[in-house]
Amino acid sequence: MTSRVEHPVHDLRQERRALRAERARVGWWRRVVRARMDLVVASAARPDDLGAGMTFSLPVDVALEVPRPAELQRALDGTDAGREVGVLPALRDLDARLARYEEGVEQALRRVTDRLVERVARDPGAMTELLPGAAGHG
Incomplete structure (x- = not known):
């Protein structure tokens, strides 16, 4: 049986x-x-106005704070809904690729965390290599 290479705690950290x-x-x-x-979709298909149907459900001081539709629209100004909708497939593809990459990073992080915990559990004294002045540091 081959022995596993011992990685220094510092390297794993x-x-x-x-x-x-x-x-x-x-x-x-x-x-x-x-x-x-979200911005592309909001530009193409305007959401319902905020506060619609909430007149009797909210206190007056809260209801007075709801932004007017024109105020919300300004947050979307500068977008061309017709042109922007065309980028949705590419954005969805990019998000899917990012999600796969993120999962790979998460798996790698779990593996290295498991190796670190395993290493310290086998040799709690290995933590001393992290102390200032330990062998190989400084």
Whole structure:
């Protein structure tokens, strides 16, 4: 039986840090792509007005805060609904690819986390390599 290569705790922690940062980046991009899709759909198919039918369900001071439809429309100004709808398939494809990549990053993060936990469980003293002045550091 071959022995597994022992990875220093420091290296495993660095790998986890890099994977967590990548997970944050891909999550940000997925939110951007989904927000873009929402804007495209909102430009093409205007949602119902906010506050419609809520007259008797909300306190007056809350009902007075609802933005007017024209105010909401300004948030969508500058988009050409006819042209924008055409990008939805590409945006959906991009989101699906990002989702697959995100899942791969998540799996890699789980694997390295499991390796780190396994390594420390086998040798709790390995954590000393993270201390300042430990062998190989400084």
